[in-house]
Amino acid sequence: MAGHKHDNDEHRAVQDDSTEQDGSGQSKLRSAQWFGTRDKNGFMYRSWMKNQGIPSHHFEGRPVIGICNTWSELTPCNAHFRQLAERVKDGIREAGGVPVEFPVFSNGESNLRPTAMLTRNLAAMDTEEAIRGNPIDGVVLLVGCDKTTPALLMGAASCDLPTMVVTGGPMLNGKHRGEDVGSGTLVWRMHEEYKAGKITLEEFLDAEAGMSRSAGTCNTMGTASTMACMAESLGTSLPHNAAIPAVDSRRYVLAHMSGMRIVDMVHEDLRLSKVLTREAFINAIRTNAAIGGSTNAVIHLKAIAGRIGVELSLDDWSHGRDVPTLVDLQPSGRFLMEDFYYAGGLPAVLRRLGEQGLLHRGALTVNGATLWDNVQASPCHNDEVIRTPDNPLVSNGGICVLRGNLAPRGAVLKPSAASPHLMKHRGRAVVFESFDDYKQRITDPELDIDETCVMVLKNCGPKGYPGMAEVGNMGLPAKVLKKGITDMVRISDARMSGTAFGTVVLHVAPEAMELGPLAAVHEGDMIELDAEAGRLHLDISEAELAARLEKLRGEHIIARTGGYLELYRDHVLQADEGCDFDFLVGCRGAAVPAHSH
Structure with missing residues (x-):
């Protein structure tokens, strides 16, 4: 950033030097460089703008x-x-x-x-x-x-x-069945209720018209x-x-x-x-x-x-x-x-x-x-x-910054949208290699997952998705939702909508596509989250982590x-x-x- 500051200062000097002064010592308008000259260039700039009906006096010091x-x-x-x-x-x-x-x-x-x-x-x-x-x-x-x-x-x-x-x-305010409902937030909540079997598809779709009115x-x-x-x-x-x-x-x-x-x-x-x-x-x-x-x-x-x-x-x-x-x-x-x-x-x-x-x-x-x-x-x-x-x-509502061997350059969590009991948690990783992988497997009733697990989503960061889509707040599997569970720890290099909620760790850096440590997480690994301590830890040795990343490096191709x-x-x-x-x-x-x- 030091170089950027130098560039910034240099630009200001150039800009200040290029500003003409009028007789009173006041700076002329920047637009006068186009419209303020009585020559061929000024003629042409003013003439082209006048085809919109702008009168001549609007080019005189305004x-x-x-x-x-x-x-x-x-x-x-x-x-x-x-x-x-x-x-x-x-x-x-x-x-x-x-x-x-x-x-x-x-x-x-x-x-x-x-x-x-x-x-x-x-x-x-x-x-x-x-x-x-x-x-x-x-x-x-x-x-x-x-x-x-x-x-x-x-x-x-x-x-x-x-x-x-x-x-x-x-x-x-959105309106649905006599209640105020929030745009975006309503979608996440009612879709989870639908997957849990609490409401029908028709009841879910009925809320559509009143959400954005x-x-x-x-x-x-x-x-x-x-x-x-x-x-x-x-x-x-x-x-x-x-x-x-x-x-x-x-x-x-x-x-x-x-x-x-x-x-x-x-x-x-x-x-x-x-x-x-x-x-x-x-x-x-x-x-x-x-x-x-x-x-x-x-x-x-x-x-x-x-x-x-x-x-x-x-x-x-x-x-x-x-x-x-x-x-x-x-x-x-x-x-x-x-x-x-x-x-x-x-x-x-x-x-x-x-x-x-x-x-x-x-x-x-x-x-x-x-x-x-x-x-x-x-x-x-x-x-x-x-x-x-x-x-x-x-x-303590401020964004929580997490670091550790899983996120050496940081990750973030929003405490005001999280579940207090999950802010310190250790669980078994259930790993999705991509968002498509998540969509295909999350509905599988044989998926080995329960509410104590940590859901991990890879390759959804800036280069991975690409564009770092808002998919970090992965919906929970139906068999967990049907127990009445509404939140689990979720970790990814993605973002999530500001309308979403949950104990969701986001923006893991470096991302998996850049071969950050997230890329090396295997199904069954144990992961520890300690929000108060600002810690996000993958429970494997440094040597094992390095070996996994080295193996991935040999297979890594960005199309x-x-x-x-x-x-x-x-x-x-x-x-x-x-x-x-x-x-x-x-x-x-x-x-x-x-x-x-």
Whole structure:
């Protein structure tokens, strides 16, 4: 990372040197390099833009604000972004800016195969090059579904312009048979009930229509809501951005106000690097613990930090380990995002963290105030939804980082979604070599497994799946479920949905496809998990482990596929490094070579 920091500093010097000054000593707008010259090039740039009906005076000193839109009808969470973009444009125009909307790759988790994580870096590349190559002075990122938030923040961080996040918001509470139900979480729970014979297939399918009944992202504390909270706690959005429901009129007001604010940010030169500091990332880590956030945040925060040049490692998650989980939200708790907003939203959580000395209060945010300035008077309207520190959902709710001979570079576990009695466990390994192997064998009534076993899934990491799909929360076998057992220890190099639950060890690094120790686990091996001690141990000798890996090394072949998939496998980093591409880490700045027509 030392090299990345040097690159970051070098870029800033180049960027600063390339900024022209006007007569008052103030920096000219970046867009003036395109539109501000009275020559052939300026003529052509302005003329082409005027075919959209833009008047001449809009090219005279007005900030040009890009609206980076992940709208797509194939990304249901973001399908309402066309309307949201119009509200952002209203705010930009009111503040004297010129809005220009542009699309980037929209990688929705719900439809995209094999997993949206495979294309997170592709979306980040799209975002970075669209921002850098175009005449914009600042950018508003319209994000929602899981990977769109980290992807756009990664791309924007590598450019370091004034940047504002506007999230699409969560959907309304799901409804089924008179009860509130959570998107995603309902699926996992009812499918297990169906496999256990407690409900019929018709009863399972009957819940389908009521689970997702409005525009917006998952209404549980899944990855989308988690990353919305991460964006707000990092200071990259206005207060309350994370929790306002997608269809609430206040979501449109926030979009309008964000459009106004980004124009001021350009005038103030409030770039992303002034907001995304190490203190901001520590605040986000502690916030993740307080909200019972998704394990996916571990990977995404590392990737964003790598782009802006901030040192962040798995060990930094220890800053959140003793933070209590205050938000009683599914899948860890009872309520949903709609209830969270009505209870006070993330500002209420941040205030309670700040009062406990668990925030860096001076961290700057995009509205120009500090995080503490924004939240110190924020009320909580419901102590059941947002609990007090003396009555937490989980006392030590932060992501648990595990290490040992099975995960020398680390693995993670989410305590707020786990079963306390399994947090220290020793069991016999039942090994699945791939997800296809799991699907074929888990339904076999002759499978030698009971609730004391440890389910192990291999070859589902960044290179293995490929794309590190959300399959780590393996469903339990029917014969175990029929005993009334609802949880077992599960270990893999995969991820899991933030809407999922269970004592699930994830992100084992190095992954099996990279011949990490996970690849050497045999059926019947004994595995020890001790979450409190941060230990994950395969009970074989070092010599035996080395011999097994050496044998595998002679058989190891990664098929060449061509296309993006081959690029991905050749360059993706491991989970502990954020799964970014090795050649994308670092901030390259917004300066582009001049071009003459």
